[in-house]
Amino acid sequence: MLSKEQNELLCRIGPGTSMGQAIRQVWVPAVRSSNLEVDGAPQRVRVLGQDFVAFRDTNGRVGFLDEACPHRGVSLALGRNEECGLRCIFHGWKMNVDGQVVEVPSEPAGSNLASKVRVNNYKVHEAGGLVWVYLGKEEEAPQFPDFGFENLPPENVLVRKSIVHCNWVGLVEGLLDSSHVTSLHTAWLPHGDAAMTGPNAGMMGALSVQYEIHDRPYGYMANAKRKLKDGTYVNRKSEYVLPFFCLIPSTVKNLYNVNIVMPIDDEHTDFWLINWDPTGPLTAAAVDQVLNLGQLSTNADNLYEDRVAADGRWGQDRELMARDPHSVGFKSLPIEDLAVTESQGAIADRSKEHLGASDIAIIRMRRALLEMVRVYQETGVLPIYNQPIDYTNIRPVHELLDKNGDKIHFEVVLKA
Ligand SMILES: [Fe+2]
Numbered sequence: 359m360l361s362k363e364q365n366e367l368l369c370r371i372g373p374g375t376s377m378g379q380a381i382r383q384v385w386v387p388a389v390r391s392s393n394l395e396v397d398g399a400p401q402r403v404r405v406l407g408q409d410f411v412a413f414r415d416t417n418g419r420v421g422f423l424d425e426a427c428p429h430r431g432v433s434l435a436l437g438r439n440e441e442c443g444l445r446c447i448f449h450g451w452k453m454n455v456d457g458q459v460v461e462v463p464s465e466p467a468g469s470n471l472a473s474k475v476r477v478n479n480y481k482v483h484e485a486g487g488l489v490w491v492y493l494g495k496e497e498e499a500p501q502f503p504d505f506g507f508e509n510l511p512p513e514n515v516l517v518r519k520s521i522v523h524c525n526w527v528g529l530v531e532g533l534l535d536s537s538h539v540t541s542l543h544t545a546w547l548p549h550g551d552a553a554m555t556g557p558n559a560g561m562m563g564a565l566s567v568q569y570e571i572h573d574r575p576y577g578y579m580a581n582a583k584r585k586l587k588d589g590t591y592v593n594r595k596s597e598y599v600l601p602f603f604c605l606i607p608s609t610v611k612n613l614y615n616v617n618i619v620m621p622i623d624d625e626h627t628d629f630w631l632i633n634w635d636p637t638g639p640l641t642a643a644a645v646d647q648v649l650n651l652g653q654l655s656t657n658a659d660n661l662y663e664d665r666v667a668a669d670g671r672w673g674q675d676r677e678l679m680a681r682d683p684h685s686v687g688f689k690s691l692p693i694e695d696l697a698v699t700e701s702q703g704a705i706a707d708r709s710k711e712h713l714g715a716s717d718i719a720i721i722r723m724r725r726a727l728l729e730m731v732r733v734y735q736e737t738g739v740l741p742i743y744n745q746p747i748d749y750t751n752i753r754p755v756h757e758l759l760d761k762n763g764d765k766i767h768f769e770v771v772l773k774a
Contacts, residue, residue, distance in 0.1 A: 361706040369525045369705050370725055371621045372407035377727070380734040381406060381601055382493040383743075385502055386620055387630050388412065389489045390517070390659065394420060398490035400444060404434040404489070408479070408688035409622040411435045412489060413455075415680075416442045421455030422480045422491050428459065429746075434477075453463050453477050465516035486632055487517050500743045503603065505616045506750045507632055513639040517572065520629040520654075520661040522696060523668070525705040526602060526621040528627055531701050533604035533617050534723050536582030536594050536714035537567040542694050546650040546683040557608040557770050558591035558649055560584070560758050565601065567719040576600060576742045576752070577726060580719040589761030597752045598723060600730055600742050611769040612637045612755075625704040646771045662696060 359367065373380040388403050400413035402425060406616045409425040411434040427434050427446040434453065438445040445452040445636070448463040451472075457479030459472045481492040481499050485508040492499045500510070507515045522529060540547065540561050548556040564584030572579045577598040579676055581702050584592040597605040602619040618630040633645050644650040655663035666673030672693060679687035715722060733741045758766040 359711050359713060362709045363705075364724075364728065365673075365705070365708045367731065368724060369416075369527050370624055370707075370716045371526070372624060374477045376731045376735055377438065378406055380731045380740060381621070383498070383500065383740045384601060385490045385492050387628075388422065388491045389664075391484050391487050391489055393716040394489065397439050400435045400437060400439055404622050404683060406493065406621055410491075410494075411437075411444070413444050413478065414437045414453050415439070417445075419455045420482045420484065420489055421453075421457075422489070423453060423455075423457055424478045424483050426434055426477075427451060428453075428475050428477045429464075430612050456478065457588045467566075486515050486634075487512060493575070500740070501746060501750050503599070503747070505605070505630075506614055507616075508634065514635050514637075516640045516642060516645060517643070517675075518631050518658045518661055520631075520692065520696075521622075522627045522629050522662065522699065523604075523625065524627065524703070525624055526619045526699045527727075528628045528702055529627055530598075530602055530604065530704050530723060531720045532670070532695050533578060533619070534596060534598055534719045535717070536569075536580070536596060536719065540564055540567075540584075542686060542698060543691055543710075545611075545682065546691045547684075550685070553769075554758070555768070557769070558756070559609060560586055560590060563587055563590075564592060566717050569715070571583075572723050573717060574752075575745055577603075578722060578748050580722070583626075584720070590766070591759040591763075593755065593757045593759065595645065595755040595757075596719075597754050598719075598726075599742075599749075599752065601727055603727060605752060605754040605755035608649065609756045609770050610707075611771050613640075613648070613772055621724055648772055650691045650772060654692060661692065663697065665693065668700055669673045673699070675709065691701075731761065 389401050393401055394414040395415055396414050396418055400411050403410045405411050411425045412422050416419050425433050429451045432446055432448040434444050443452040443454045443460055445596050450459040454460050457476045459475040462472045465471050481491045481496050483502050483771040518680050547562045549562050554560055563586040568583045577600045580595040580596050594607045604617045607630055612635045614634050616632050620628040622628055654661040657663045674687040678685050708720055760766055
């Protein structure tokens with residue numbers, strides 16, 4: 359349980375908020391690289407409660423600027439992208455990728471107004487098919503978080519996004535809360551003879567979850583231990599990288615993931631999923647088949663495009679629920695997560711909860727976030743960057759141990 363004040367501190371990310379200031383020290387995914395063509399249409403991008411415009415200029419450089427024209431506040435996303443700059447359609451003012459105003463045709467000849475005006479621009483980095491942006495002070499930009507996808511051929515990396523209508527913290531909690539998997543998601547877990555196979559082997563035989571949290575310089579590793587009736591242990595070791603990167607375990611060979619919970623504003627969230635296979639091309643069909651992520655929209659920029667809204671109870675099918683005791687009535691696993699998360703409210707009220715031992719991972723996550731903010735407010739430095747992070751070696755693990763503690767080896771192989 360948190361106080362109302364702590365919950366506000368945790369959740370609110372707009373400009374000027376404490377959490378917002380801390381998160382602005384982190385590289386964040388903003389827009390797909392392929393959406394920005396040379397001299398093509400600029401894109402509106404809303405992140406962390408602020409509106410921006412992204413464009414690729416004549417030389418291929420990406421500009422990431424405040425959306426409002428510094429002249430009279432018109433959206434620069436409406437502008438012309440031409441000859442190394444973005445020209446506002448209102449009075450023709452032109453800005454380059456560095457945020458400098460380079461032409462003010464509405465002013466008298468000889469005016470030096472252009473040289474005195476600029477629009478805020480932000481540092482960008484292209485990796486994994488995405489434009490990432492750093493909203494903090496340029497000279498303080500940290501190391502880029504390459505979890506292993508950055509230098510792969512584009513066909514080895516699969517980037518998809520879902521748009522969720524609630525605050526970001528609930529989504530991070532859902533990713534780190536392993537204990538819900540064996541209640542909410544039982545329809546998709548291996549049962550009966552198949553119980554000890556597949557990416558989530560052993561989960562359905564578990565009695566309850568015991569957490570072990572191991573602090574890391576970047577966050578923590580949470581091992582959700584489940585003891586099965588025959589004495590076998592299932593360990594699910596998730597990795598949490600502050601503030602919103604979550605790496606989820608499975609047993610699929612060569613398939614890696616990072617989930618990034620990117621706040622659009624306080625009540626909307628971009629939920630990015632990056633999968634990669636360092637050994638070869640990766641398709642959405644192969645990933646979805648093995649991880650039960652199917653039955654969603656094929657729009658890679660919003661997998662929840664066809665979703666049912668909250669007032670239609672997220673499409674819950676009570677007949678399916680009655681027919682199948684393992685089903686909670688939704689057509690896919692991600693929709694189960696969507697329904698429970700959004701049903702907690704646009705910003706969940708954490709002052710009314712009753713938490714138990716199965717909630718330790720989220721308790722520690724909240725504590726780590728609040729501590730991150732406290733240290734940032736005191737020192738101006740995000741504590742996770744006090745030392746270099748070897749992102750490529752942060753790996754979640756799903757393992758089975760027999761009753762002697764010996765590993766039971768198996769891997770699921772992706773089908774092309
Ligand atoms: Fe879930």
